[in-house]
Amino acid sequence: MTTRFDLIVLGAGPAGATAARVAARAGLRVALIDKAVFPRDKLCGGLITGRCLGHLTALGALPPPGLLTRQDRVTFFRNGAELGTVSGCPPVYLTTRHAFDHHLLTQARAAGAEDLTGTRVQEIGPAHVTLASGPRLGFSALIGADGVNSAVARQLFGAAFDPATIGFALETEAPPDPEATLRIDFGAARWGYGWRFPKPGSTTIGVGGLHARNPGMKAAMARYLAEIGAAPDLRIKGHFLPFGSFRAHPGRGAVLLTGDAAGLVDPITGEGIGHAVHSGRLAAESIVAALAAGVPDSALRRYRQALRPLHRDLRLARMLRPLLFSERLGPRMTRVLRGSESARMRYMALLAGETDYPEFLAHALRRLPARLLRA
Ligand SMILES: Cc1cc2nc3c(=O)[nH]c(=O)nc-3n(C[C@H](O)[C@H](O)[C@H](O)COP(=O)(O)OP(=O)(O)OC[C@H]3O[C@@H](n4cnc5c(N)ncnc54)[C@H](O)[C@@H]3O)c2cc1C
Structure with missing residues (x-):
């Protein structure tokens, strides 16, 4: 026997829980499946930007204040040398994914999505999924929100990501340190950076960058831990992240x-x-x-159109990335950051979500030395 749903969402992280909530509120019959039992951890710095809070506010899904710690003071480093601190900068917020993701899942449940977390999927078919425990669930539409190793992406495209362009990060939770400040370290990993995010219950420390450029990420993490005076015997975990390699066609049909x-x-x-x-x-x-129009297969066309501004921003970011990270230009950009508080402020405005990439690029074209831009 098959139980039918309008929409099945695979993965109950921020993407899946949000999708399930929005669809359930619109009246669809939704199943939200995740192999994990919530609350669960996800390897992540847990830095929430103003951009993210804006999205949550628009959905009426803001987390309760106790879940977020506000930070508006950041120190930048490059290869261990301090570049400068900015105080009173556009704020970012720190959380734990354990609590944050559980909050979003609770909201999806409250909206009426059927909670199938703690459930494994054995097979994904063209219009059904089969759970490892036996039942078969039919769908009119499916959302793959199952993270960087997405089984849905593998089913559609043969692979979840391109190993040549994927990012990789190592992270650990150190004891809380009331004296520690939020820091960002360029050069801690190649084509990436290091971070220390102080939170009430712990200090999240990590290094991440392009996987192909960092065959020695473990050594980079060890160096970084030593540099910031963290204990060398902390439990370190690794996780891929799609650092700029988005899919121009994120799906197929419905x-x-x-x-x-x-x-x-x-x-x-x-x-x-x-x-x-x-x-x-x-x-x-x-x-x-797409379902209301009676043309489920038009979902991808509609979705691609809606994603256009985000795709444009990510393309621009990829174009600008060598300015910060390439071996040739990175050191020059470092001098700009060291010499200019307003440049550091701009970076924070970008990170915090107060500036977008078109605005950042327009500013860079006006202010950065012509030689740097030509390079
Ligand atoms: C080390 C590290 C640090 C990061 N720090 C930050 C940060 O500070 N700020 C920030 O904004 N981003 C950060 N990111 C990126 C961020 O973690 C991800 O972009 C974000 O989690 C994506 O959310 P998602 O819902 O798409 O996927 P996920 O959060 O990965 O959720 C996917 C869900 O799918 C489930 N799942 C997977 N496979 C299956 C399956 N076959 N069946 C059922 N369920 C399945 C998983 O259990 C999981 O719950 C970081 C990433 C890493 C690796």
């Missing part, structure tokens, strides 16, 4: 990919949570519209 499964991580800042929430919403809205 099967859509969202968040990491669609490659929606910023190739400079590494932000993915906000884009996961945003794309989850857009995917759900595209499916609601």
Whole structure:
């Protein structure tokens, strides 16, 4: 026997929980499946940008204040040398994914999505999924919100990501340190950076960058831990992140990919949570519209159109990335950051989501030395 749903969402992280909530609120019968039992951890810095909060506010899904710690003071480093601190900068917020994702899941449940977390999927068919426990669930539309190793993306395209362009990060949770400040370290990893995010219950420390450029990421993490005076024997975990390699065609027909499964991580800042929430919403809205029009297969066309501004931003970010990270230009950009508080402020405005890439590029064209831009 097959139980039918209008929409099945695979993965209950920020992308999936948001998609399920939006579709359920629009009246669809939704099943939200995740192999994990929530609350669960996800390897992540847990830095929430103003951009992400904007998306959550628009959905009426803001987390309760106790879940977020506000930070408006950041120190930048390059290869261990301090570049400068900015105080009173556009704020970012720190959280734990354990609590943050559980909050979003609770909201999806409250909207009426059927909660199938703690459930494994054995098979994904063209119009059904079979659970490992036996039942078969039919769908009119499917959203793959199952992260960077997406089974839905593998089913559609043969592989979840391109190993040549994927990012990789190592991270650990150190004891809380009331004296520690938020820091960002360029050069801690190649084509990436290091971070220390102080939170009430712990200090999240990590290094991440393009996987292909960092065969020695473990050694980079060890160097970084030593540099910031963290204990060397902390438990370190690794995870891929689609650092700028988004899918121009995120799905097929009525099967859509969202968040990491669609490659929606910023190739400079590494932000993915906000884009996961945003794309989850857009995917759900595209499916609601496609089903209402009686043309389920038009969902991808609608979704691609809705994603255009985000895709444009990520393309621009990829174009600008060598300015910060390439071996030739990175050191010059470092001098700009060291010499200019307003440049550091601009970077934070970008990270915090107060500036977008077109605005950032326009500013860079006006202010950066012509030689640097030509290079
Ligand atoms: C080390 C690291 C640090 C990061 N730091 C930040 C940061 O500070 N700020 C930020 O904005 N972004 C950060 N990111 C990126 C961010 O974590 C992701 O972009 C974000 O989690 C994407 O959300 P998602 O919902 O698409 O996927 P996920 O959060 O990965 O959720 C996917 C869900 O799918 C489930 N799943 C997977 N496969 C299956 C399956 N076969 N069946 C059922 N369920 C399945 C998983 O259990 C999981 O719950 C970081 C990434 C890494 C690796």
